[in-house]
Amino acid sequence: MMINNEMIFTKDLPNKKINVVRDFAAPLADVWAAWTEPELLDQWWAPRPYRAETKIMDFREGGMWIYAMIGPQGDSTLCKELFKTIAVQDRITNAVSFCDEEYKDNPDFPVMYWNKGFEAKGDATTVNIEITFDSEADLQTIISMGFEEGFKMGMGNLDELLAK
DSSP states (O other), X not given: OOOOOOOEEEEETTTTEEEEEEEESSOHHHHHHXXXXXXXXXXXXXXXXXXEEEEEEOOSTTOEEEEEEEOTTSOXXXXXXXXXXXXXXXXXXXXXXXXXXXXXXOTTSOOEEXXXXXXXXXXXXXXXXXXXXSXXXXXXXXXXXXXXXXXXXXXXXXXXXXXX
């Protein structure tokens, strides 16, 4: 099967959602591990020159992933993912937000609701992500912060990691 590493990024403003579809030339178990194991996430999640650093990973329904996005000058922003549902090697739903040192949501930034689906296709894996927002303005805020470009860079980082 020929893998197209292009990220399909669709904005649906009226329905307050973004859809991202991306194929990876790697087995489902490897792609799943890269999305769920902190030592792997830290290697690809942040767009360069930023890096991700896991503070807490409690990968279970009701658990959370707290990580810092660390910039080239050492500046740091904390982010939080609260895991709602986990179906191993199939689906993860979670709420994603920026947070403070006590892990309280930063009200200056919107919460994003992620639904990540994983599907094996032979030796390859397709990841289909739907991100919904409370308002169209929240979606626009995330887009204006460079989300599409940054996420595309992260997906490229994941390709590099999976090729190792």
